[in-house]
Amino acid sequence: MVYTKEVQLGKHKLIFETGKLAKQSNGAVVVRYGDTMVLVTAVAGDLREDIDFFPLSVEYREKAFAAGKIPGGFFKREGKPTDKEVLSARLIDRPIRPLFPDEYRNDTQIAAFVYSYDNENDPDVIAACAASAALAISNVPFLEPVGEVRVGRVNGELVINPTLQEIEESEIELVVAGTESSIMMVEGEAKEVSEKELLDALMFAHGEIKKIVAAQKELQALCGKPKMEVAKKEIDQNLLSDVKALAFEKFKSIVASVMAKEERSAANKALTDEVLAALAEKYPEQEAAIKEILHDMEKELMRKRILEEGLRLDGRNTKQVRPISVELGLLPRVHGTALFTRGETQSLTTLTLGSKSDEQIIDGLQSEYKKRFILHYNFPPFSVGEVGRFSGVGRREVGHGNLAERSLKNIVPPEDKFPYMIRLNSDILESNGSSSMATVCAGSLALMDGGVPTKSAIAGIAMGLVKEGDQFAILTDILGNEDHLGDMDFKVAGSEKGITGFQMDIKIQGISYEIMEKALEQAKEGRLHILKIMNEALSAPREGISSYAPRIYTTKIPTDKIGAVIGPGGKVIQKMQKDFCVEINIEEDGTVSIAGQDAKLAKEAKEYIKWLTEEPEVGKTYNGKVASIKDFGAFVEFLPGTQGLLHISQIDNKRVNKVTDALKEGEMIKVKLISIEGGKFSLSRKVLLKDTKENGEENNGEQN
Numbered sequence: 001m002v003y004t005k006e007v008q009l010g011k012h013k014l015i016f017e018t019g020k021l022a023k024q025s026n027g028a029v030v031v032r033y034g035d036t037m038v039l040v041t042a043v044a045g046d047l048r049e050d051i052d053f054f055p056l057s058v059e060y061r062e063k064a065f066a067a068g069k070i071p072g073g074f075f076k077r078e079g080k081p082t083d084k085e086v087l088s089a090r091l092i093d094r095p096i097r098p099l100f101p102d103e104y105r106n107d108t109q110i111a112a113f114v115y116s117y118d119n120e121n122d123p124d125v126i127a128a129c130a131a132s133a134a135l136a137i138s139n140v141p142f143l144e145p146v147g148e149v150r151v152g153r154v155n156g157e158l159v160i161n162p163t164l165q166e167i168e169e170s171e172i173e174l175v176v177a178g179t180e181s182s183i184m185m186v187e188g189e190a191k192e193v194s195e196k197e198l199l200d201a202l203m204f205a206h207g208e209i210k211k212i213v214a215a216q217k218e219l220q221a222l223c224g225k226p227k228m229e230v231a232k233k234e235i236d237q238n239l240l241s242d243v244k245a246l247a248f249e250k251f252k253s254i255v256a257s258v259m260a261k262e263e264r265s266a267a268n269k270a271l272t273d274e275v276l277a278a279l280a281e282k283y284p285e286q287e288a289a290i291k292e293i294l295h296d297m298e299k300e301l302m303r304k305r306i307l308e309e310g311l312r313l314d315g316r317n318t319k320q321v322r323p324i325s326v327e328l329g330l331l332p333r334v335h336g337t338a339l340f341t342r343g344e345t346q347s348l349t350t351l352t353l354g355s356k357s358d359e360q361i362i363d364g365l366q367s368e369y370k371k372r373f374i375l376h377y378n379f380p381p382f383s384v385g386e387v388g389r390f391s392g393v394g395r396r397e398v399g400h401g402n403l404a405e406r407s408l409k410n411i412v413p414p415e416d417k418f419p420y421m422i423r424l425n426s427d428i429l430e431s432n433g434s435s436s437m438a439t440v441c442a443g444s445l446a447l448m449d450g451g452v453p454t455k456s457a458i459a460g461i462a463m464g465l466v467k468e469g470d471q472f473a474i475l476t477d478i479l480g481n482e483d484h485l486g487d488m489d490f491k492v493a494g495s496e497k498g499i500t501g502f503q504m505d506i507k508i509q510g511i512s513y514e515i516m517e518k519a520l521e522q523a524k525e526g527r528l529h530i531l532k533i534m535n536e537a538l539s540a541p542r543e544g545i546s547s548y549a550p551r552i553y554t555t556k557i558p559t560d561k562i563g564a565v566i567g568p569g570g571k572v573i574q575k576m577q578k579d580f581c582v583e584i585n586i587e588e589d590g591t592v593s594i595a596g597q598d599a600k601l602a603k604e605a606k607e608y609i610k611w612l613t614e615e616p617e618v619g620k621t622y623n624g625k626v627a628s629i630k631d632f633g634a635f636v637e638f639l640p641g642t643q644g645l646l647h648i649s650q651i652d653n654k655r656v657n658k659v660t661d662a663l664k665e666g667e668m669i670k671v672k673l674i675s676i677e678g679g680k681f682s683l684s685r686k687v688l689l690k691d692t693k694e695n696g697e698e699n700n701g702e703q704n
Helices: 083-099 123-137 164-169 195-223 237-256 261-279 287-309 395-411 435-449 480-485 513-537 559-566 568-580 599-612 686-703
Strands: 003-009 012-018 027-033 036-047 056-062 106-116 147-154 157-160 172-178 183-193 324-328 336-342 345-354 360-362 369-371 373-378 421-430 459-468 471-476 488-494 499-506 551-556 583-586 591-596 621-630 633-639 642-647 668-677 680-684
Touching: 003 195, 012 123, 012 195, 027 123, 036 123, 056 083, 056 123, 083 106, 083 123, 083 172, 083 183, 083 395, 106 123, 123 147, 123 172, 123 195, 147 164, 147 195, 157 195, 172 195, 183 195, 183 395, 195 499, 195 513, 237 261, 237 287, 261 287, 287 459, 287 471, 287 480, 324 435, 324 513, 336 435, 345 435, 373 395, 373 435, 395 421, 395 435, 395 488, 395 499, 421 435, 435 459, 435 488, 435 513, 459 480, 459 513, 471 513, 488 513, 551 599, 559 568, 559 583, 559 599, 568 583, 568 599, 591 599, 633 668, 633 680, 642 668, 668 686, 680 686
Parallel strands: 056 106, 373 421, 642 680
Antiparallel strands: 003 012, 012 027, 027 036, 036 106, 147 157, 147 172, 172 183, 183 499, 324 336, 336 345, 345 421, 360 369, 459 471, 459 488, 488 499, 551 591, 583 591, 621 633, 621 668, 633 642, 668 680
């Protein structure tokens, strides 16, 4: 039997349907919004007793046929997930992950497939709603449904699920996920908006999310399966007591001691090894249980110290930012460099400037487009003192890089003011909390170090939360352990004027607006503190770009002259590129970009193109080539592809009996355009000779 539920959301109805497709999964729901449709399935596997984490995987795939397209490439089928698909999968994973019982350890997989795309409504938030609904109606122990929406602000008005065109015009693009009672996840960018404006957008989003959750609950009431039982983990009280007797006071001392990350890790390991050795004989094969008790003990002690004493693992209070250092221009041959170190987190970010041909081509469900600003984030295993495989970029790296890119993209100058392709690359060399926000700071500084005329500096900071009952503490600039053992990771980036990027994930079942408001206010204090330090290192972009960066010059030509610049079979443009050692790109609107390492040659190429496409102007003098000779005069090519008549009477200021007496075919001569009639051009050489003679006579007179 097919069941449906729908809710009005902005311009369209959000329609949930189940019972028709993928019936062998634990739960399957198709959601439609406009003409965009997504199928999401939820499947639970067997219990994994050998692990201490929740094995959830989320896969999101956009099928090319959904937009009436055939995949590119040799094989003509969808390949590995694109960055867009990875980011969309994260938008599903992050809000649902905290909503499973702590003891649930079954392999669980969410699979989302975009089956129809209307070129207006992004499937990502629709897929998240479908994933929640599929879990809600399944027997998987999902605690409560979530809704997810995108919010824009167009012409001062907040818009729910804006179209792609509206997003382009929007001052805010915000993806919000939440339950009926609270916000679970936030992701987005803005054009320097205030904390209040962001909160208003969040509250607006949550009002719509409640409608989505209500529809899912109605669907669950119609066809939901009974939830599977999850066995509560029984803790051996004797083991708990023995571990506490051996470790509690020692752990309390470690938590209260100010240590570097490696020292703390070594101290924790030494204590763990000591407890394991002491209890090995009494509790054989209980190593995992002992480690779990010790982990929970550290978590309890750390959180208690923060809430009761306001002190953290490294001795800071809740509002302090770790020491910051900035170094610029480290690498001599790159176009810009910044080394940003905050505590034990360090980003080395480089700037590379490229030409039009270096722009990234994005081919997905939407129409193909190009990106001229990209940021790549890399997290090698040595940054956390580990040995690991160097393989492809992981989902975490894609997500962190995307957040940093979105935080910085609105300060990048437009192409008509700075015609370069811009790539930032952040290598995280050390990590102990918020490397993505270190990337934002280093990226902003690298842009300025490379002479990119950015409109302001951008800094980023990560906020944490420790909450027990009604008591809570907001933590500025969180450590890795505070992220792991805390309840929230709220990243905020922006300028002195306002917020440009943000991301929030929580590990508990929602937080209040009071907490969010306080976190945003505290984040602003931290951001301004970091910006002050950054501005002391470099307060404005450098005057010029690196001598090793290509020189790019632009000019505009009439669209009907594009063919003249390209030439038959591309011969003209290819010859120019070879002769001037440049790269030339021509847009459909006639914008020409000339890039080369040699500024002099690039300028000469620009002048040559201007000459190639110049419009004839009466009264102007040209260097022309005698194309053909007739009895009545000569035809002279005075502009590329443009000939004019030089009548025999206009060749010289004395009588010319035969044209061949004065001119030869192929000869270069100076001529003046004296008239244009009916599209025909009349030239004169005589008037130039007369001018020269008169000038010479005047000069001779002055010398006498």
